[in-house]
Amino acid sequence: MDLSPPHCDYFAAGVCRSCTFIETPISAQLEEKQARCTEFLPGIPSEAWLPPVGGGVRAFRNRAKLAVGGEAGDVTLGILDREWSGVDLSECLIHENVIRSVTPTLKALVNDSGIEPYLVPKRRGELKYVHVTANLSSELMVRFVVRTEHGLGLIKRQLSRIRQALPNAVVISVNLLPEHKAVLEGEREVTLHGEALAMQLAGETQKITLHLRPQSFFQTNTQVATALYNQASQWVDRIDPASVLDLYCGVGGFALFTASGATGSRRVLGVEVSEQAIRSAKRSAKEAGIPAQFFAADATDFAVSLAREEMPELVIVNPPRRGIGEELAGWIERSPIHHVIYSSCNPASLARDLERMPSLHVKEARLFDMFPHTGHLEVAVLLERVSAAQVS
Ligand SMILES: C[S@@+](CC[C@H](N)C(=O)[O-])C[C@H]1O[C@@H](n2cnc3c(N)ncnc32)[C@H](O)[C@@H]1O
Structure with missing residues (x-):
């Protein structure tokens, strides 16, 4: 694949500057983004960072x-x-x-x-x-x-x-x-x-189609979104929890990928505020025969109202730029939940939320270049609860 900086006439003529870094080689863009993640998230040990996933140089925006x-x-x-x-x-x-x-x-x-x-x-x-x-x-x-x-x-x-x-x-x-x-x-x-538009993504075990209706959120780079969902699914398979809660699930990418990879009887539930997105997610699960359930609700309200016996073993969160905030982070911190996957498009709010969950430590982290040529990025981390014995 040709990774040299593409020539953009609009940028060269100064009429569009949206792709601020289009003249910077993609390898240097990735290095800068990785350095920024490390700066925002200094608590993540260097060996926890997996190699970044590139997002392409041209024709990547869906x-x-x-x-x-x-x-x-x-x-x-x-x-x-x-x-x-x-x-x-x-x-x-x-x-x-x-x-x-x-x-x-x-x-x-x-x-x-x-x-x-x-x-x-x-x-x-x-x-x-x-x-x-x-x-x-x-x-x-x-x-x-x-x-x-x-x-x-x-x-x-x-x-x-x-x-x-x-x-x-x-x-x-x-x-x-x-x-x-x-x-x-x-x-x-x-x-x-x-x-709905059928967004076909290649899961590790099967093709997964996410049905996208006009007002629903969808990740802007289909290849990188696929890599992100596959990464989450690999982490979940390695841990093999009996139950997964996908908060801010949108049209269901994380939930459907993690449910499709399950070998046993993993229960997967996606929660999202948009009723329209939930309808799409339910349709995708039904058509693909994937045993994931979906529910329309505010993520924090839903989580904090769970009874102790309903607690999932693993939680995935993929919130808007503002992050999950104090209440949800505090709930996760005090809960018995052992693993969390947090996918964020904003390292600053991710850093704030991680500080609110000191009992969870980053085991692995990865940068996903969802938005090449811009300063924006997606970063996913796998968190594990540290036992009292490990802390002392
Ligand atoms: C960054 S998107 C992630 C969507 C999905 N995980 C994906 O990969 O496409 C954030 C999602 O959170 C939803 N959302 C925003 N506020 C919410 C809230 N208070 N409770 C639940 N979902 C919310 C949005 O509708 C959007 O679908």
Whole structure:
């Protein structure tokens, strides 16, 4: 695989600086990220770190969040600059190839619809973003983020043309974001075609399909996500707990991988706040015949209400950037749970949470380069409770 820094015209011209480190060789990027992890997590002995998992150099991002600029009939899809003018990034090289190949078609469809791009300074117009997610079979989920019902109507009218021009778009939806807010989507979603995008991942013992609906979270780099779930599954198999609780389970990646690898009667339960994600996870488990259960709830509320006899032997947590926080970390610290796998996209909140669980020590840790060319990273650690005898 060619790991030399790719040449990005947008970066060279100074029109997009999102991939801050694109001109740095990937090996140096990984070294810097590893050094940062070591700095944030000084308590992890150097021998506990497994070799980092690389995330690729180009075409690794399964999702594009394209801001719409320009004017009706002549739009740009990419980002907005400091003056809120559209910068077209149709050729962005970090997006998976299928996303790049359909971007000109998307642009033509938006132009034909006559829909006006949303003008941030004037708070006028309709179309704010086009989000595109791809699976490894080049199928797509396409979501149009609009301001009002009028925008929804315009996209609806184009539906048959969109389906004709993009036959691989298995899910097409419109998201409504009426507020003038710096967020990428609103709460209301209207699905116009299909239901879920099947993200196929290669587990160690079987292929696992995660069904992704429009508003659910999914890791942005499919290869690295697969490596992360396989790593967690290997740790769990080595420990072979009778029960696993996967908190913040999303559409079920960790739970389904760890349940599929079980040889005995391992009980696996995933908990997640999004009902939609839980529906997807249940469907994936049923279709693959994987005996994992899923439940929609707040992770902390669910955990702290467990009776002693319901305690899992192993807990997986994969929270948002803020981390698991004081209450959940305190609950784990005081519980009899022997092992924890903590996967984090924020070493600072991970470090804070680890300090709140002094009885659990890091046995192994690994950096996953989920977001090449940026300063972001994913790090997973395997924690083990230290017995009183070991401490003294
Ligand atoms: C970093 S994502 C991880 C998802 C999943 N583990 C995966 O690998 O795709 C964090 C997840 O936590 C969920 N979440 C956020 N707040 C939550 C809460 N208070 N309780 C339970 N889940 C929550 C989000 O909906 C999101 O799916």
